[in-house]
Amino acid sequence: MSTNEHGVTARHLTKMFGAALAVDDLSFTVARGEIYGLLGPNGAGKTTTLRMLAAILAPTSGSASLAGVDVARDPQAARRQLGFLTGSTGLYARLTGRELLRYFGRLHHMPEDAIAARTALLAGVLDLEGILAKRCEALSTGQRQRLSVARAVLHDPTVLILDEPTVGLDVLASRFLRDFVRAERDRGKAVIFSTHYLAEAELLCDRIGLLHRGRMLAEDTPGGLRARAGDASSLEEAFLRLVAGLTADPEVRP
Amino acid sequence: MKLRDVALVAGKELRETLRDRRTLTVMVLFPLVVYPLVSLLMAQVMASHAARGEARRSRVTVVGPVSVTESVRARLAADKSFAADVLAWDARANTTSDRASVEAGAVDAVVEVTPGAHGATRVRVVWDEARDESRQAHDRVGGALAGALAPGCGPLFTLEDDSVAPRARVGGYVLSKLLPLIVVVMIMLGAFYPAIDITAGERERGTLETILSAPVSRFDLMTGKVIAVATLSTVTGLLNMTSMSLTMVQGIHLVGGAASVTIPWTRAASTLIVVIPAAFLFASVMVAIGAMARSFKEAQTLLTPVYFLCFTPSLIAGLGDWDLAGAAAVVPGVNVTLLARDLILGTATLGRTLVVVASTLACGALALTLAARLYDSERLLAADDGTVGLGAWLRRLLGVGEARAAAPTAANRATPGQALALFGVAFVLMVGVFVPLQKWRLATGLAISQWVGLLGIVVVYARGTGRPLAEVLRVRRVPARAVLGALLVGASAWIVVGVLAQWLVPAPPELEESKRRFVVPADGSRGLVLSLALIALTPAVCEEALFRGAILRGLAAGLPRITAAVITGLLFGLFHLDLWRLLPTAMLGIALSLIALETDSILPSMLAHFTNNACLVILGYLGRDRSVDELGKPAQVAFLGVGLVVVLLGAACLRGTGRKATDL
Numbered sequence: 001m002s003t004n005e006h007g008v009t010a011r012h013l014t015k016m017f018g019a020a021l022a023v024d025d026l027s028f029t030v031a032r033g034e035i036y037g038l039l040g041p042n043g044a045g046k047t048t049t050l051r052m053l054a055a056i057l058a059p060t061s062g063s064a065s066l067a068g069v070d071v072a073r074d075p076q077a078a079r080r081q082l083g084f085l086t087g088s089t090g091l092y093a094r095l096t097g098r099e100l101l102r103y104f105g106r107l108h109h110m111p112e113d114a115i116a117a118r119t120a121l122l123a124g125v126l127d128l129e130g131i132l133a134k135r136c137e138a139l140s141t142g143q144r145q146r147l148s149v150a151r152a153v154l155h156d157p158t159v160l161i162l163d164e165p166t167v168g169l170d171v172l173a174s175r176f177l178r179d180f181v182r183a184e185r186d187r188g189k190a191v192i193f194s195t196h197y198l199a200e201a202e203l204l205c206d207r208i209g210l211l212h213r214g215r216m217l218a219e220d221t222p223g224g225l226r227a228r229a230g231d232a233s234s235l236e237e238a239f240l241r242l243v244a245g246l247t248a249d250p251e252v253r254p
Numbered sequence: 255m256k257l258r259d260v261a262l263v264a265g266k267e268l269r270e271t272l273r274d275r276r277t278l279t280v281m282v283l284f285p286l287v288v289y290p291l292v293s294l295l296m297a298q299v300m301a302s303h304a305a306r307g308e309a310r311r312s313r314v315t316v317v318g319p320v321s322v323t324e325s326v327r328a329r330l331a332a333d334k335s336f337a338a339d340v341l342a343w344d345a346r347a348n349t350t351s352d353r354a355s356v357e358a359g360a361v362d363a364v365v366e367v368t369p370g371a372h373g374a375t376r377v378r379v380v381w382d383e384a385r386d387e388s389r390q391a392h393d394r395v396g397g398a399l400a401g402a403l404a405p406g407c408g409p410l411f412t413l414e415d416d417s418v419a420p421r422a423r424v425g426g427y428v429l430s431k432l433l434p435l436i437v438v439v440m441i442m443l444g445a446f447y448p449a450i451d452i453t454a455g456e457r458e459r460g461t462l463e464t465i466l467s468a469p470v471s472r473f474d475l476m477t478g479k480v481i482a483v484a485t486l487s488t489v490t491g492l493l494n495m496t497s498m499s500l501t502m503v504q505g506i507h508l509v510g511g512a513a514s515v516t517i518p519w520t521r522a523a524s525t526l527i528v529v530i531p532a533a534f535l536f537a538s539v540m541v542a543i544g545a546m547a548r549s550f551k552e553a554q555t556l557l558t559p560v561y562f563l564c565f566t567p568s569l570i571a572g573l574g575d576w577d578l579a580g581a582a583a584v585v586p587g588v589n590v591t592l593l594a595r596d597l598i599l600g601t602a603t604l605g606r607t608l609v610v611v612a613s614t615l616a617c618g619a620l621a622l623t624l625a626a627r628l629y630d631s632e633r634l635l636a637a638d639d640g641t642v643g644l645g646a647w648l649r650r651l652l653g654v655g656e657a658r659a660a661a662p663t664a665a666n667r668a669t670p671g672q673a674l675a676l677f678g679v680a681f682v683l684m685v686g687v688f689v690p691l692q693k694w695r696l697a698t699g700l701a702i703s704q705w706v707g708l709l710g711i712v713v714v715y716a717r718g719t720g721r722p723l724a725e726v727l728r729v730r731r732v733p734a735r736a737v738l739g740a741l742l743v744g745a746s747a748w749i750v751v752g753v754l755a756q757w758l759v760p761a762p763p764e765l766e767e768s769k770r771r772f773v774v775p776a777d778g779s780r781g782l783v784l785s786l787a788l789i790a791l792t793p794a795v796c797e798e799a800l801f802r803g804a805i806l807r808g809l810a811a812g813l814p815r816i817t818a819a820v821i822t823g824l825l826f827g828l829f830h831l832d833l834w835r836l837l838p839t840a841m842l843g844i845a846l847s848l849i850a851l852e853t854d855s856i857l858p859s860m861l862a863h864f865t866n867n868a869c870l871v872i873l874g875y876l877g878r879d880r881s882v883d884e885l886g887k888p889a890q891v892a893f894l895g896v897g898l899v900v901v902l903l904g905a906a907c908l909r910g911t912g913r914k915a916t917d918l
Contacts, residue, residue: 051463077469084463089463090463091461104468
């Protein structure tokens with residue numbers, strides 16, 4: 001399988017912080033036109049994995065590529081293929097929305113007219129009309145999140161990594177964001193969607209990888225995962241059963 | 255008000271604050287260790303500088319008819335502060351040529367003597383108000399002549415002043431005393447908050463990860479940040495410079511001296527050459543420090559001492575009238591302050607200006623590279639996990655491989671923190687107790703400080719951590735090869751260290767002399783054996799126990815070996831509280847640390863320390879301890895060469911012996 005067919009490829013990613021193993025030999029692929037859910041309890045290694053994909057952290061061993069570009073070999077080129085949005089990607093409080101988008105557009109070496117065109121387009125899609133002229137510090141949580149999404153997709157990247165994008169959003173805003181992500185998938189993007197809301201993942205994701213203590217516990221479609229856990233009624237139920245099965249297994253470290 | 259609640263809150267806040275290691279470091283380590291250390295070293299620099307100024311002889315020409323100049327010449331000749339050979343005598347008073355020779359700096363002052371009314375001789379001192387040597391000569395002539403009374407109780411001389419300096423030069427002189435220091439300090443202050451804001455502030459506001467995920471290299475990112483900070487601090491520096499100059503003019507008007515001073519604006523503006531590289535340097539340093547911090551508060555805590563350390567060299571440079579030459583031209587902070595002064599005085603040369611600018615930019619570039627590396631650090635992002643310790647982070651910073659898996663930490667293991675705390679305690683005792691003790695009775699005081707003080711600290715530490723003393727010190731049996739190696743290093747290290755120190759930081763002769771008198775008391779009150787016990791054996795046991803025992807082992811538990819050895823050596827050098835001995839003792843300390851680590855035992859380093867000191871004592875008693883200075887360059891090079899060969903031989907013997915060391 002050539003990496004070019006994939007949006008994202010992770011091969012044997014491992015990350016150690018001192019003696020602590022945060023991510024342990026993790027491999028998965030995300031195709032273009034697919035939403036891949038990366039789920040797991042706190043401390044499962046989700047954030048570390050996503051940071052390694054974005055070339056923010058260097059893996060202890062293993063490799064990753066985004067849209068066929070090896071992350072370790074050419075981090076800048078890999079990041080150009082990537083839209084990265086996490087709970088800790090804040091906005092510059094003292095810049096206006098428009099200035100912020102222009103700054104990141106230029107960092108991506110976009111031509112000025114392309115920045116203007118994309119900004120106008122996203123302003124329509126993400127309902128940013130009223131907020132582009134305001135400073136980011138003056139925006140509400142929902143407005144900030146929409147502006148963050150615009151920041152992440154401004155350069156029309158092939159790969160989207162969205163870590164907890166709906167945290168702090170109300171029902172309507174979350175719904176709106178999910179629709180946007182689906183639309184991006186349908187435009188051929190490879191999307192990694194990480195969340196604690198299992199119900200949300202079930203609604204949105206085409207495939208799901210369950211992380212537990214840095215390892216891939218199970219990987220399947222939402223329906224497939226429920227079936228594996230003995231026809232659990234929901235993904236949450238399936239997840240609880242899978243983790244319980246793991247800890248009951250004496251072969252596995254406590 | 256409920257006292258119980260107040261106490262509860264106070265207790266919790268104290269507990270939380272004290273758990274912040276950095277707060278503790280700044281609260282305890284700085285007042286107790288860094289400030290005394292810096293002020294002591296600064297005092298030594300200033301004292302030696304002042305002594306040199308005092309020792310300088312003024313070059314003065316006395317002119318006038320023999321009948322009246324004779325008494326003036328006699329008085330000046332009696333005063334040892336005038337250079338005798340230039341107490342020239344010239345019958346013709348020619349004010350134009352006198353002024354020219356003072357202006358050109360050929361002499362420091364010309365004393366024109368003419369007969370005056372009422373028996374008093376008229377003395378006109380031609381001097382240059384804008385030159386320190388000339389001011390000194392002027393004051394000395396005044397001091398030598400002013401008090402003299404004629405038999406009739408009238409003054410013997412009437413003194414007149416004639417300064418050759420034009421108004422702009424006087425203005426420049428006054429400005430040169432104030433402006434450089436203030437401008438350099440203001441540039442630093444101008445960099446302080448922006449540097450924190452764009453590094454630690456960025457992290458705190460949650461935009462760090464946003465920018466790290468953008469396709470921009472770390473180095474470009476940091477360069478952009480440093481340029482922004484440098485711009486802000488340049489503006490701060492310029493505004494201060496302008497405002498200072500204007501204030502000075504106003505101030506002089508206010509005190510009524512309007513006619514005497516003007517500001518040399520062109521020269522003041524030429525200090526821009528300094529402002530920009532200095533702003534770049536301080537911006538890079540502060541951004542590098544800020545990049546280490548995880549929060550605004552941590553950055554402030556880290557930067558305050560750095561600010562202090564940056565400020566000290568500028569202060570020293572600003573206070574003394576140093577020459578911008580030799581090492582001073584490449585010491586960051588010192589060089590920019592001195593160059594700014596020379597630019598205002600109009601005495602800067604192109605070559606020196608280039609050296610200063612280039613070395614400042616080079617230091618800035620180094621700090622910038624460091625900043626880029628630090629900003630890349632996992633510690634910034636992984637801090638939330640709390641798993642990346644300072645030790646692992648330091649290893650990463652220094653590029654010594656991947657962070658190794660830390661050994662399981664039992665409660666009673668040595669740590670770098672303990673090592674630094676031990677040094678802190680020893681240092682405070684040194685300043686507060688040992689130094690006064692040794693002032694009281696040199697030999698007795700030294701023996702008490704070492705055997706009771708230093709060894710006592712180690713014993714108390716071992717008991718406190720519940721470990722046997724032999725284990726804390728690592729007293730282990732070593733193969734004969736290691737003993738031979740230690741002997742060879744000890745027998746040659748003092749030559750290498752002595753020659754290098756003489757080349758790099760030559761100590762003033764009076765210090766050399768007092769050191770000699772300490773080793774061999776002039777009154778013969780101490781014999782060779784006693785001196786060997788006091789000066790060789792005592793430090794070999796006690797200083798080694800503390801530095802190569804407890805401190806080195808603590809540092810080595812969390813840091814790479816070389817780093818631990820270098821830090822131990824530097825602490826050892828600082829501990830001696832002597833600027834001139836800082837470099838030699840630090841070099842020796844590093845060598846001894848490497849011996850202790852390589853042999854995995856403290857005994858060889860004790861032996862090497864003893865041999866080193868014993869060589870110096872024996873030479874002293876043989877009367878062959880002339881300072882290296884008197885040897886001449888070829889002999890120095892030869893000694894250094896032979897010394898190095900023997901040191902290397904010793905090192906070869908020591909190599910790998912640690913594996914064969916066994917517990918006693």
